[in-house]
Amino acid sequence: MRSQDHDRIFLSPPHLGRHELNYVHKAIEDNWVAPVGPNVRGFEQELCHYTGAAHCVALNSGTAAIHLGLAVLGVGPGDEVLCPSFTFVATANPITYLGATPVFVDSEPTTWNICPDRLREAIEDRLRRGKKPKALLVVHLYGMPAQLEQVLAVAAEYTIPVLEDAAEALGSRYAGQLLGSFGAVSMLSFNGNKIITTSGGGALLTNRADLAQQAQFLATQAKDPAPYYKHSVVGYNYRLSNILAGIGRGQLELIEDRVKKRREIYTWYSRHLQAISSLQIGPAEPADSRSNRWLTTLLVDPQQTTVSAEQLRQHLETRNIESRLLWKPLHLQPLFAQVPRYGGAVCENLFARGLCLPSGSAMTEADLERVSQAIQELF
Missing domain, CATH: 3.90.1150.10 (Aspartate Aminotransferase, domain 1)
Incomplete structure (x- = not known):
């Protein structure tokens, strides 16, 4: 044939179980179809419980999570961000959103992820050029954990904060610890092709309350506290919808x-x-x-x-x-x-x-x- x-x-x-409908139906019955609601808060709490991260901000894409993660780490115009060359473009594009420049680092052949030796070479060369990298993006390609002990040690030696791109790696572990919990900021993707999905969506994870609060502020159009719409900085419309978060809650039960x-x-x-x-x-x-x-x-x-x-x-x-x-x-x-x-x-x-x-x-x-x-x- x-x-x-x-x-x-x-x-x-996508691979859906029927019980995602329970959360979606509840959102519709309660008229919670706005971008924020009980499913969003529940999904964030459940992701924290699963990964071990202290704080989570559910967003409408993994790309948004990288963008906000870099922003709260202080990346801005003229900065440089270390990034593996062997990854999807969504890892690097947010660097350019902020007016910064990616610095690409080769892979190592064991896990195919960023090479600790080439990483050190890149940092030392940028320092010689008078340009200390502002942050390091670490990607776990196809779900395989990077050589985190060596990579994190190099970043710590040069006091470079790490943003962990675990878009492809929810459920993977390094030294027994779930990925998505190793960076100063970490991120997940729930795109339709990922291991669990919200149709389109992502999450920012961190153990620092100040970074989570700042990310959530920026993700909701950066509205200043006031009885009217007041804005002092540029914000974004990045929050996940309550309906899609319901799909995510059902999916996470099956991870x-x-x-x-x-x-x-x-x-x-x-x-x-x-x-x-x-x-x-x-x-x-x-x-x-x-x-x-x-x-x-x-x-x-x-x-x-x-x-x-x-x-x-x-x-x-x-x-x-x-x-x-x-x-x-x-x-x-x-x-x-x-x-x-x-x-x-x-x-x-x-x-x-x-x-x-x-x-x-x-x-x-x-x-x-x-x-x-x-x-x-x-x-």
Whole structure:
């Protein structure tokens, strides 16, 4: 049977349980459809309880959370912010919103996240140039924790505050501690393709009450205390709606089940594709890390096959299967052509060789068989 006769297998579609409707129906019955309400406050409290963070501000996107996180850390015009090159553009765009400049740092090959050695190199070079970085963005790519002990130690040595981008990593752990709790400010994303979703949404997490209060102030148009609308600084319309927060509350109840399923999908692919020597499913987990395996990824070995990751993607598409190349490094993007960078060979190599496989937590074994068989056909 040809692929056009099959339903499409998507990369990472939303996976809803029916009980999200309980929170949504309650919001409608109570007429709480405004941007703030009981579901927003409940979702924030539940995210704090789950991650261990002391404070949470629910927002309408993960990008908004990065923007506000950088703002409350004092990033402004003329500043520089250290950022991995191997990430989605939404990590770096908010740096430019504030008039600052990203400084891109290469990955290390174990976790694919920011390299502590290249990070130190970047900081020392910027200091020699008279430009101390204002902040460091740390990303946990595809749910895999970064080498946090080393990265945080370098940041602390130079007193650079850390904003933790855990958009892809809710439910992942480092040294037993849940991600989203390691930065001076941390953020999550609940976009439709994430491990849990609010359709569109995000959250800012912090242990500092002053930063949470400032972020919430900025997220609600920066309204000064007054019996009329008074504004002394620029604010934003970034709060999450009460209805979408209700979806998030229902989704969060299922987070451990969703992590378990995604990890099982990674294991399934690893076992069923291990006979293809030119493919590597990965990255493997370091001993101190537990990935939520948001997306299962693979690398094609050009020493063993002439098939490229892009050819594999196109082949899967002919079978009505969605896949996606790994992130194109930001230092290769036209948008950031003039931005300083340190290293780049590691993430460029990963981009050239890598592909994300369908990993949605609602995938059936028949779905996995379809993907596996399509890959085996090509190799």
